[in-house]
Amino acid sequence: MRRFSIRLTLSKVAYPIAALLLIGAGLLILFPANGAQLFQRSLMLSNNQPGANSIYKVSFTINTPSTLGSIEMLFCSNSPINGDACQAPIGLDVSNAVIASQVGETGFSISSDTYANNLILTRTPTSSLAIPVSYDFDNVTNPSTNGSYYLRIYTYDSPTPSPPATAIDFGGLAFSINSAVNISTYVPPFIRVCVGVTISGYNCNTANGDYIDMGTLTSTRTSAATNQIVVATNASNGYNLSVSGDTLASGNNILPPLNGDISRPGVSQFGINLTANVAPSIGSNVQGPGVGIVSSAYNQPNFFRYASGDVIAHASAPADNNKYTISYILNSSKDQPSGVYVTTLTYVGTGSF
Amino acid sequence: MKGFRLKIKRSAYIATAFIATLAIGVPSLLGGSASAVTGQLQSRSITMSDANGADAGVSYKVGFTSSAASGSYTVKGIVVDFCSGDPIIGNSTCALPSGFSLSGVTVDTTTAPDTGLGAGWSVTIANSNRTLELTNATGAALNTTSVIFTIAGVHNPTAVNTSFYARILTYNATAGATGYVAGSENTGSAYFDYGGVALSTDMVVNITAKVMETLNFCVYPGAGSCGTDPSFTIGHAVGSATVIDSTAVDTTTIKWTLSTNANTGAIIRLQGDTLKSGSNSIAAAGASPATITNGQAGGGFGLYISVAGTNITKTSPYTGGSGSQYGLDTANSTLTFGSQLAQLTAATNGSISTVTYGATAANTTPAGTYTATHQLIATGTF
Numbered sequence: 001m002r003r004f005s006i007r008l009t010l011s012k013v014a015y016p017i018a019a020l021l022l023i024g025a026g027l028l029i030l031f032p033a034n035g036a037q038l039f040q041r042s043l044m045l046s047n048n049q050p051g052a053n054s055i056y057k058v059s060f061t062i063n064t065p066s067t068l069g070s071i072e073m074l075f076c077s078n079s080p081i082n083g084d085a086c087q088a089p090i091g092l093d094v095s096n097a098v099i100a101s102q103v104g105e106t107g108f109s110i111s112s113d114t115y116a117n118n119l120i121l122t123r124t125p126t127s128s129l130a131i132p133v134s135y136d137f138d139n140v141t142n143p144s145t146n147g148s149y150y151l152r153i154y155t156y157d158s159p160t161p162s163p164p165a166t167a168i169d170f171g172g173l174a175f176s177i178n179s180a181v182n183i184s185t186y187v188p189p190f191i192r193v194c195v196g197v198t199i200s201g202y203n204c205n206t207a208n209g210d211y212i213d214m215g216t217l218t219s220t221r222t223s224a225a226t227n228q229i230v231v232a233t234n235a236s237n238g239y240n241l242s243v244s245g246d247t248l249a250s251g252n253n254i255l256p257p258l259n260g261d262i263s264r265p266g267v268s269q270f271g272i273n274l275t276a277n278v279a280p281s282i283g284s285n286v287q288g289p290g291v292g293i294v295s296s297a298y299n300q301p302n303f304f305r306y307a308s309g310d311v312i313a314h315a316s317a318p319a320d321n322n323k324y325t326i327s328y329i330l331n332s333s334k335d336q337p338s339g340v341y342v343t344t345l346t347y348v349g350t351g352s353f
Numbered sequence: 354m355k356g357f358r359l360k361i362k363r364s365a366y367i368a369t370a371f372i373a374t375l376a377i378g379v380p381s382l383l384g385g386s387a388s389a390v391t392g393q394l395q396s397r398s399i400t401m402s403d404a405n406g407a408d409a410g411v412s413y414k415v416g417f418t419s420s421a422a423s424g425s426y427t428v429k430g431i432v433v434d435f436c437s438g439d440p441i442i443g444n445s446t447c448a449l450p451s452g453f454s455l456s457g458v459t460v461d462t463t464t465a466p467d468t469g470l471g472a473g474w475s476v477t478i479a480n481s482n483r484t485l486e487l488t489n490a491t492g493a494a495l496n497t498t499s500v501i502f503t504i505a506g507v508h509n510p511t512a513v514n515t516s517f518y519a520r521i522l523t524y525n526a527t528a529g530a531t532g533y534v535a536g537s538e539n540t541g542s543a544y545f546d547y548g549g550v551a552l553s554t555d556m557v558v559n560i561t562a563k564v565m566e567t568l569n570f571c572v573y574p575g576a577g578s579c580g581t582d583p584s585f586t587i588g589h590a591v592g593s594a595t596v597i598d599s600t601a602v603d604t605t606t607i608k609w610t611l612s613t614n615a616n617t618g619a620i621i622r623l624q625g626d627t628l629k630s631g632s633n634s635i636a637a638a639g640a641s642p643a644t645i646t647n648g649q650a651g652g653g654f655g656l657y658i659s660v661a662g663t664n665i666t667k668t669s670p671y672t673g674g675s676g677s678q679y680g681l682d683t684a685n686s687t688l689t690f691g692s693q694l695a696q697l698t699a700a701t702n703g704s705i706s707t708v709t710y711g712a713t714a715a716n717t718t719p720a721g722t723y724t725a726t727h728q729l730i731a732t733g734t735f
Contacts (some may be wrong), residue, residue, distance in 0.1 A: 040617075041566075042734040046624065046689045049728065055689055080566045124604070146580075148569050174568035174613070175733045181572060181607060181727040182584035185628060185712060187652075189720040208455045232716040290716075318717035320650070353720060 010037070035155075036063035038171030040132065049180045051091055051144045055100065059134040059151060061238050063145040063169045067157040068105055069125035069136075072167075077143070080150035080172025082164055088117040091144025097137040104133030113160065122159045126300035126351035143177050150174050190338055191233035192321075193241070193349035199228045202288060216339075219266040223284045231292060231313070231325045235351030238315035239292070241324070244308045244346045250331065250339030255330060257306035260297060269331040271304025275326050278302055283327035290322035291315050304329050312347075392420025394548035396499065399433075399519055406513035406554040407452055413504040414466075417521060418548050419495040426545055428470075429492035429529025433485040433504070433523045434540075440549025441520035445484070445536025447520070452511030454482040455504070462487075462502040469493065469500030477531060488527035495523065495546075510554050514709065519550045568613040570621075570731040575606030575707060581596075583607045587712045597635075597723075599648030602713045606659065609708070614700045616662065616735030623671075624691030624728040625681055628654045628712065630721035635712060637681040642674025643712050652714045655679025658695055662704035668693045671708075679711050 039061035046055035053195045058073060072090075075094065076086035093116045100107055105128045111120035120139065143149055151174075154167040164170070196207030214223040233239045247270045248259040260269030263280060274294040279302050286294055292315040297305050304327075313324050330341075394417040402412040415433060419426075435455070436447035439655050447521035455478045462470040465486045477486040485504060510517055523546040524530050532541020571579035587605045588595040613619050627637035638645060638655025657673040657680060658665070667673070670680025671694050685692035697704060708729075 040734055042732050044690055044732045045730055046691075047728060048730045057690065081563050084563075146571070148567065149567065150514060171735065172566045173567045174615075174733060176731055177567050178570060178572055178729070179582055179584070181625075181729065182725060183583075183628065183710065183725045184586045185588045186586075186594055186605075187598065187630070187714045187718050187720050187723060188591060188594065188596050190716065192716070201598050201728075234714075234717050234719055236719055319720060320716045340717040 013126060014145060025110050032254050035168045035170065038063055038155070038169045039151055040120065041171040041173040042152060043173055043175045045142070045175065046142050048142065048176065048178050050142060050146055050177050052142045053127045053140050054140050056094075056097070056137045056140045057110045057134060058137070058151070058153070059132065060171055061132045062105065062128055062130050062155065065130050066128060066168045068128035068155055068168070069124045069159040070161050071108065071121040072154040073119040073121075074152040074154070075119075076150045076152065078150070079146075080152055080174060081328070082147065082154075082170050082172065084153060086120040086152070086323035089143040089149050092149070093115055093141040094119040094137065097140050100138045102133075102135050104131050105122065105129075110134070110264060111160070113267065122160060125157055125159060146177050146179060148174050148176050152268050178309065189235065189353050191235060191239060191349055191350065191351040192231065193347065194230045195227065195347055197227045199230055199323060202230050204230055204231075209247050212328065214328065217330055217336070219332055219334045222263045222265050222280050222328040224280045225328045226282060226284075228325050229326065229347055230288075230321055231324070231349050232290060232319055232321045233315070233349070234352040235353040236318060237352035238317050238319055239349050239351045240311045241259070241292075241312045241313040241347060241349050242309060243306075245344050246308065247306060248340045248341040248343045250277045251339065253266065253337040253339055253341070255332070255336070255341055258304045259307070263329045265331050266333055267330065268333045268336045269304070271306045272312075272326055272328050273298045273300065273304050274326055275301050277327060280328070282328065284325040285321050286313070286324050288322040290319035291317055292319045292322035292324075293335060294324065359686070363602035365495075375608055375683045379506075391426070391545045394418065394521060394523070394546045395420060395497075395612075397521060397548040397550050399552055400551050400553065401509070403509070404553065404555045405557045406509055407511045409508045410505075411507045411509050413507050414501060415502045415504065415521070416499060418497055418499045419523070425494055425496040426525050427492040428523045428525060429489055430524035430541075431487040432520070432524075432533045434480070434520040434534070434535060435483045436518045436520060436532070437510070437612055438518070438554070440482035440551060441521050442482055442520050442522065442538060442547045442549065443536060444703065446536040446665045447480075449481050449483040450517040452508065452582045453505045453517065454508040455485055456508070458485070458504050458506040460485070460487060460502055460504050464503075465729070467501050467503055467574070469498055470502055478551050479533070480535075483683055484533065486533060488530050490527055492525065503643045509596045513554050516553045518532040519545075519552065521550065522547045530613045533667045558560070564614065565731070566735045567616065568615060568619065568650075568731060568733040569721060570609065570611050571611045572607060572729050575608055587710055597712050599714055599716050602645050602647050602653070602711050604709055604710050604711045606707050608707055609628040609699055611662070611704045611706075612702045612730055613697065613731075613733045615735045617734045618697035618699050618701065619731050619733040620693055621695045621696040622691040622695065622730045622732065623686050624730060625726055626687050628723035628725045630719070630723040633719045635714065635718065635723055637672070639683065640670055640680070640682040642670045642672060642678035642680050644677075645679050645713055647713045647717055649713060650715055652710045652712070653679070654710075654719045655681040656708050656710045658706055659709040660705075660707035665704055665706050666698055668695055668697045671695065677709070691728065696730065697731075715732060
């Protein structure tokens with residue numbers, strides 16, 4: 001509340017103007033006579049949503065050291081100015097408020113005179129200092145609509161508020177009720193399986209090639225090759241990575257799949273594993289930050305196996321990227337019928353959400 | 354007093370603006386004395402700096418022009434005598450206006466607009482502080498040019514809306530001024546020019562206006578305006594859904610507009626948590642500004658003030674850091690009253706700020722609908 005005082009010196013010729021001004025001044029609403037203004041007035045809300053249950057922290061600095069018996073906090077929707085009619089904010093309810101804390105001048109309880117938009121603190125009148133005070137009130141119901149609202153604070157020397165004109169100190173403030181920012185988003189179920197002869201890092205966009213030519217088989221050496229698979233999922237129970245497809249065949253002739261054996265040149269064999277091997281020197285252990293692991297049957301160095309439908313790797317929890325290197329070995333006996341041996345293997349990642 | 358004529362000189366009203374000037378014809382038939390009267394001072398006025406009754410420290414600017422008919426002469430004494438009853442030279446009754454006093458006054462004859470007299474004038478106050486006597490043995494040549502001097506430190510009459518008067522006389526001898534007696538104005542020496550002035554006290558007009566404490570604060574979408582729900586879904590389109598995933602950092606902006614006349618501005622606080630879906634959550638950006646990269650471990654969610662409005666000071670970690678870095682200090686933002694997002698440093702009208710939110714999911718972020726409720730709360734300190 002501010003007052004502007006304008007002083008005019010009037011000449012006789014200005015009397016008519018002065019008369020009009022005086023009449024106008026007489027029409028002004030006069031402020032009730034209050035004491036000094038409370039300083040540093042603020043109202044902090046824990047929740048400023050319309051209609052929400054909130055904690056109100058009312059803070060101010062007492063201006064006039066005096067006997068202090070009650071503090072009145074009058075909430076209005078139209079004006080913080082003492083003397084103006086107060087319109088109660090719709091929806092606001094302080095009648096069930098409880099004092100959560102009091103700092104500075106203490107010993108107050110909530111008066112039974114409190115009603116929906118008027119919160120009154122009372123105590124046995126005690127002398128007060130000109131100090132900062134703060135009161136937290138739980139269980140206040142906010143006004144029901146967005147907008148600006150006002151609080152008028154009065155201090156009195158009596159335990160029950162007198163007419164506002166008798167207040168020791170007074171101060172108004174404004175506060176705001178606003179809708180919250182509700183943020184939402186959706187994380188979809190996700191599993192990524194990418195297969196290539198090579199993959200750079202974990203970037204599936206770099207997956208390159210889907211065909212492996214293992215050359216001409218001989219009985220004296222093992223033919224070997226690799227490809228790579230990257231798997232990740234946010235499935236809460238992880239994933240299984242399985243392989244399916246027949247062993248290599250040329251017409252009715254096949255290269256028998258291994259059931260966990262080393263590479264034996266001169267013996268017709270087909271097998272895979274997902275670990276680093278020495279004989280032959282091929283393959284790599286699983287890489288990446290994910291929690292995926294290689295199934296034990298395919299995780300023994302230098303031992304190879306192939307059974308269509310086997311789960312070759314898995315994770316039991318959401319798994320970030322893992323890169324698996326699949327090692328293939330082929331051996332051929334001397335009596336292995338000649339021909340072009342081919343197969344198509346399919347790797348399937350299945351998330352368990 | 355055998356007779357006199359009264360004349361109201363309306364032109365003087367206008368010239369003196371706030372002071373009604375009452376020109377009083379000299380009593381040419383004043384009894385007796387060997388008068389050296391030459392004529393009536395013209396354009397007489399006394400302008401008061403403050404007409405409020407009983408006010409002290411008031412300046413009276415006295416102005417006049419010597420009678421054009423009188424020709425030049427050297428003025429060495431000037432009397433200004435303030436009377437409650439009338440301005441009539443020759444009337445022996447001159448009562449002190451109640452409350453009026455010239456005690457302690459000073460007279461300025463040289464500082465513009467003061468003019469016509471030059472320096473070197475002595476001030477004597479007589480007759481219970483109602484009569485000003487200016488003397489200067491050297492004097493100043495008076496002709497039809499204007500004379501202005503200022504009497505500072507006058508105490509106005511007590512009563513408001515009350516007329517009082519001044520009698521002005523000029524002498525060409527200092528003894529004329531120092532020997533001045535109302536009704537016997539030629540006691541020291543004959544006066545030359547003369548004139549009366551009317552003044553009036555009045556009441557000041559006290560005008561009161563009320564300015565309410567104000568705090569207007571609204572939060573709305575970046576492309577919206579006050580009153581629009583600021584809630585949003587963050588993400589990019591995958592099919593018909595808006596999702597976040599590890600392929601991108603998705604962003605959305607909101608704005609706030611704040612106006613307040615609070616003396617020390619306002620604090621804008623953030624109250625809220627990170628994005629959550631049941632027990633799952635997107636990692637908050639943290640208590641220091643940090644870059645969110647797509648697919649980072651745990652995902653990422655935060656905000657920063659990308660455009661600070663007038664008088665807005667950003668609070669860490671919501672400053673944007675080295676550029677577009679995010680913050681979300683959930684250790685404090687989830688407290689009862691949240692944590693400070695920014696400060697409005699002074700009373701300001703229409704300060705508009707923009708907040709940019711960013712979010713990404715990790716490969717391992719469990720699927721689900723994630724939500725957060727953020728309250729931006731402005732608190733003014735009045």
